[in-house]
Amino acid sequence: MGGTSMPDEIPRKLFYKIGEVCQFTDTQPYVLRFWESEFPQLAPTKSRSGQRLYRRKDIDLVLEIKSLLYQEGFTIAGARKKLGMPEGQGALDSLFDPPAPRTPAAEVATLHSLSADLRDVLEIMKATDRRLRDRHKPRSD
Secondary structure, three states, X not given: OOOOOOOOOOOOOOOEEHHHHHHHHOOOHHHHHHHHHHXXXXXXXXXXXXXXXXXXXXXXXXXXXXXXXXXXXXXXXXXXXXXXXXXXXXXXXXXXXXXXXXXXXXXXXXXXXXXXXXXXXXXXXXXXXXXXXXXXXXXXX
16 A cells, blocks of 8 residues: 555554544545445444544555545546455445345245235224224114
8 A cells, every 4th residue: 555654743542533534634524434335444443422433554544545536546446446345336235135036936925925914904904894884883772
């Protein structure tokens, strides 16, 4: 990751808050949050109160991403590939497994089950209607 090392005036500490990282990297908080969703390796820890806490390696990565996007003209997908990250829509892709392929027999079984459930609901509704009608019938005493 050449040419994007952290500037010397950044104090050495274990964690940096998002505002500090924005100052050091000349970025906005919404940009950092977006990059977190697009670059899986950029994953700051969070405090108990939910505040993002960046490490030095995170700041170096932000500087590298910024350089790739703004100085070298990479797209997000290109920068992700250059950094050795998987292609796709971003970090959220890995959270969702593609649905398993379904066989026609499984589809038919699902439809039959759904149809039976709907018939049961219809019967319950009819019974409710009958009870309400019977309750409101005028009495012929």
